[in-house]
Amino acid sequence: xxxxxxxxxxxxxxxxxxxxxxxxxxxxxxxxxxxxxxxxxxxxxxxxxxxxxxxxxxxxxxxxxxxxxxxxxxxxxxxxxxxxxxxxxxxxxxxxxxxxxxxxxxxxxxx
Amino acid sequence: xxxxxxxxxxxxxxxxxxxxxxxxxxxxxxxxxxxxxxxxxxxxxxxxxxxxxxxxxxxxxxxxxxxxxxxxxxxxxxxxxxxxxxxxxxxxxxxxxxxxxxxxxxxxxxxxxx
Numbered sequence: 001x002x003x004x005x006x007x008x009x010x011x012x013x014x015x016x017x018x019x020x021x022x023x024x025x026x027x028x029x030x031x032x033x034x035x036x037x038x039x040x041x042x043x044x045x046x047x048x049x050x051x052x053x054x055x056x057x058x059x060x061x062x063x064x065x066x067x068x069x070x071x072x073x074x075x076x077x078x079x080x081x082x083x084x085x086x087x088x089x090x091x092x093x094x095x096x097x098x099x100x101x102x103x104x105x106x107x108x109x110x111x
Numbered sequence: 112x113x114x115x116x117x118x119x120x121x122x123x124x125x126x127x128x129x130x131x132x133x134x135x136x137x138x139x140x141x142x143x144x145x146x147x148x149x150x151x152x153x154x155x156x157x158x159x160x161x162x163x164x165x166x167x168x169x170x171x172x173x174x175x176x177x178x179x180x181x182x183x184x185x186x187x188x189x190x191x192x193x194x195x196x197x198x199x200x201x202x203x204x205x206x207x208x209x210x211x212x213x214x215x216x217x218x219x220x221x222x223x224x225x
Contacts, residue, residue, distance in 0.1 A: 044154070099214060
């Protein structure tokens with residue numbers, strides 16, 4: 001099955017700085033890579049996703065990049081704000097398989 | 112749309128009692144998932160329904176756990192009898208696709224078994 005590794009487990013940045021979270025996956029058949037944000041006491045919220053036919057996708061301050069050859073993908077948050085503080089999960093899936101989640105990154109944005 | 116709705120948000124029960132968690136998926140979505148989240152094991156898929164039919168229940172930990180989806184707008188996850196090690200946050204998610212990729216999560220039910 002798929003194995004998704006996520007780094008770092010915790011990340012602290014100053015408000016206004018950028019944050020980068022990286023994930024690797026093992027199954028070359030995986031073709032869908034979503035990112036979820038989970039705030040305290042809430043469910044994971046889908047914030048951005050990318051499919052394997054695309055190398056990069058951007059939505060305002062967040063972007064995801066994918067390197068299929070190296071089997072890794074990253075989440076980039078620019079101009080971080082205190083409300084970006086949360087736990088972020090990456091995941092990988094192909095159409096027929098489960099979503100396999102990373103272990104999460106706790107992001108803290110320091111005002 | 113109201114999103115995926117789960118109830119109750121919190122449940123405290125004693126060991127041996129029956130627990131029923133409820134989920135209403137997003138209208139029009141044809142896939143539904145139940146997950147369990149713990150610090151030790153992260154997010155684990157318990158069971159997946161497509162068009163109300165259980166497709167993959169390989170993640171259900173043991174016979175004490177059962178799930179049903181009697182119609183497209185309602186699902187239950189039952190634990191009978193409950194044990195302290197079942198304490199976790201249980202999430203329901205739904206997807207508009209037949210596959211398992213795009214999933215939208217509910218707010219979860221925090222279960223504490225004493």
